[in-house]
Amino acid sequence: MSKSLFEKVWDAHTVRQLSNGQTQLLIGTHLIHEVTSPQAFGMLRDLGLKVKYPNRTFATVDHIVPTLSQVEPFADPLAQEMINALRQNCEEFGVTFFDIGTGHQGIVHVVGPEQGITQPGTTIACGDSHTATHGAFGAIAFGIGTTQIRDLLATQTMAMSKLKVRRINVEGELPPGVYAKDVILHIIKLLGAKGGIGYAYEYGGSVFDNFSMEERMTVCNMSIEGGARCGYVNPDEKTFEYLKGRPYCPKGDEWDAAVERWKAVASDPGCHYDDIVNIDAADIAPSVTWGISPDHGVFVTENIPDPAQESDPDKRESIEEALEYMKLPAGAPIAGTPVDVCFIGSCTNGRLSDFREAAKFLKGHHVAESVKAIAVPGSQVVDQLCKNEGIDQVFRDAGFEWREAGCSMCLAMNPDKLIGDQLCASSSNRNFKGRQGSPTGRTILMSPVMVAAAAVTGKISDAREVFQVAETAAV
Amino acid sequence: MALETITTVTGKGVYVPGSDIDTDRIIPARFMKCVTFDGLGEYLFYDVRHHEDGSLKAHPLNDPKHAGATILISGVNFGCGSSREHAPQALNKAGFKAVIAQSFAEIFFGNCGTLGMPCVAATAEDIEKLGTAVRENPDLEITIDVEKNRVFYGDENFTVHLPDSARDAFLSARWDPIGELLEGESEIEATAGALPYMAR
């Protein structure tokens, strides 16, 4: 019988059925970071348990690291306490830690793929919502809570109910200036922030076939913002090419055997999907959010919604609430909205290709007087790769600050925060109220190139016009 | 790993109306810099309860009449947003034992379950009525009957929804899965042994 990748991976990792009908699922790769793991280690100690597979558990530090200087002790004693706790836990339980001094530290969802830990046909979990990122490699990857982290540390398994699978096809060719971020913002807008509840999303179609691994990661990363528990793309030659030679990937004969297994794990032609959604790539334009949920999206050419035009009372109320918080005028064009801060980074768009693409357009431009602009590489490796290509200098010349690796302003658990009701054009993944560190701060999500356009003009702008994208793309 | 069965939850309620109350609102991210969960309860709903200078805003949770409430009442899609358990933990540490809302975000629902906090869903109408009753009489005793899927208060009662798997877990004292997970040790090793990447 033909099966989807999700079913194959689920079956191969099923330990047994539990009394409540859930599955005891083996999680082959457990990724941890400083924010959600210390409490779980505490619970483990309380129960007198050990880490069952320390060699399948990998740690990094990302949320709390300051990005102006990673030199310790950190100015924030709480941040220092968190990194100390992680160091101690990793040492005590024998877990590999990509610590600051290793040159491999970074956002957990950037580090896993870049080290080759993220592999097709595996199950991955991390106490972080955006773990679905790893699905770009044909892994089934879940964000989990602290108690599940404890369960994983102790047993390498967790209790879970099987998901349905929704295939999302994006066919055709994306117009110039339209990026992976626009694709996922469009999908979330179409299906809603809750549309994916109970589902795994399988992304496919020619757009995904043509996407680089980094672009696939951008889309999978935001699956959770569409309500899906995980999202993935079937592995193909691009996947194998990306992984080949990475530190944690098999070598020699083992590599060939692994590639054979990885090919076999892709969804079989004609397998059953619980739902199928077809999207035409030509319909997608550069997208931005206007509200306080990732499904509050419009194309940059469109207007902010007007609650008066909305007949559904619940939707009307939610638009009103969002606009009141965002202090945006109902019905006005979103383009032209003044921005105070511009942020390029995060596990959604903080990889080499993101900075490379933005740098391509930033050359010869300068950040507007009124704007504070920061670029934060997703990992120390990304930072180094950018420096090798002189990308950091392009950003600096354009008036961006080039920072050290971490989550930074994506959720502002470090010193990088909005102040008051500042409005931020951000390449991150969440525009919730207060997300970027100020209770009244405002976030507009968009692709890195759109952030660059906002930085240069000081307002939400169509990057295709600011940078004459069509012509640049043609050269 | 003996757990208690949870058949009913009884206590005072507090009504925090609103849709899509996300985990960042329940516990703002800046308060998650902690290595234990103890003490999180203090910061529950911090930004909606405090002005920027730290002084208190008008909020049901700031109202001394509602002190000691153990059942939170809210709207649609409660607990959406992050998978971090800090939000359920903050509720738990602030003394809450259950939530009644129109609907819940999936991960939040699961995280609450593992803490032994039933999250039961009810209609907008029943919630509004209960919320009004609680406002008028903060000492009103509310009972969530997990077994019967009903909420009782004063002379009123209404049906709530709780998925069977979650209810069974509360009733059979299996709401924290670790005990059962640990029992599967030999099967875990067999499953892992069949996966080449696990050997590395």
Ligand code: SF4
């Ligand atoms: S970059 Fe943002 S979304 Fe990604 S792991 Fe860090 S805080 Fe979470």
